[in-house]
Amino acid sequence: KFGVGIIGTGYYAPEKVVTNADLEKMVDTNNEWIIDRTGISERRIVDDNIATSDIAVKAAQNALADAGVKPEEIDLIIVATLTPDMVFPSAACVVQNKLQAVNAAAFDLSAACSGFVYAMSVGSQFIQSGMYKKVLIVAAESLSKITNWEDRNTCVLFGDGAGAAVLGPVEEGYGILGVELGADGSGAEFLHMPAGGSLYPATLETVKNKMHYIHMNGNEVFKFAIKIMGEAAYKALEDAGLDTKDVDCLIPHQANIRIIKSAAKRLHLPMDKVFVNVNKYGNTSAASIPIALAEAVKERHFKKGDIIVLVGFGAGLTWASCVLKW
């Protein structure tokens, strides 16, 4: 008998910093508004010649080093992203090749900002069933490439980055204790990139109509996030047979400090039990939870035996939460 848990974490943030002051020069916005409404001070952006797989590989290498695992020991790579290098092949296949993880199967998982937790749940099943021993989960995004830098409603929110975790068998009673996954496709239109797929393939018209950018109804997404973050975490805790008072650290999707504070309040958690880095990176979609997790590990925020809750929401609409015993 064994558990399935995280045996290594890593992240990578591009070097280029875009501050709120930089954005003031690009759109009609100001530092006070952005900080007050979102909690974001700056975000990282990849260079034009960098693709999502490039930053995914860096985060993956850091996670493999942390776990002490060689690329050829990986049985499966799941990449969670909404900004793959191209529609096909999958970003996971590109990452597999760049890592030389020659024994790994590879596929992408599309669940937007909930993608990392979805991927953890999927990956852990292969280990639990005995089919695989080591699964690499990478969540990486180059949202800057699908951001309309003339739209102040969205461009202030997003950033680029990558986070990764190696899953493997752990001591019984440790690792993943509870999971909650969910989706409500009726909210698809609130957050989407309309073109570039089979519905609206790329044409001069779709480009002219700015359909290859993130389109968002911020108020609707906000309302959904406020409701679902607490609910999802409660359900994952219930699945684990635990209560909010057992929680040592909450790692929420880093979309907006107001959404994070509201989730903490619903879960009756003081903010010193909540890991926050949205100020430095903005919303990096699927990458946000694993970047926060890897930073929290690096900064020694938790010790063996601590109960950690990951919770996120995103386009789809989707939500996901996972309870871990570290």
Ligand code: ACO
């Ligand atoms: N600078 C200055 N003013 C702005 C800006 C800006 N960057 N953006 C919007 N405004 C204006 C609006 O135009 C509006 O002006 P008006 O009243 O004259 O029309 C005013 O500010 C208030 O706008 P609201 O949308 O009501 O502002 P709100 O307080 O709701 O905050 C925000 C907007 C930050 C977008 C919020 O709705 C939010 O965080 N929503 C969730 C977004 C999110 O998390 N999305 C990602 C999900 S994860 C994924 O899958 C990628």
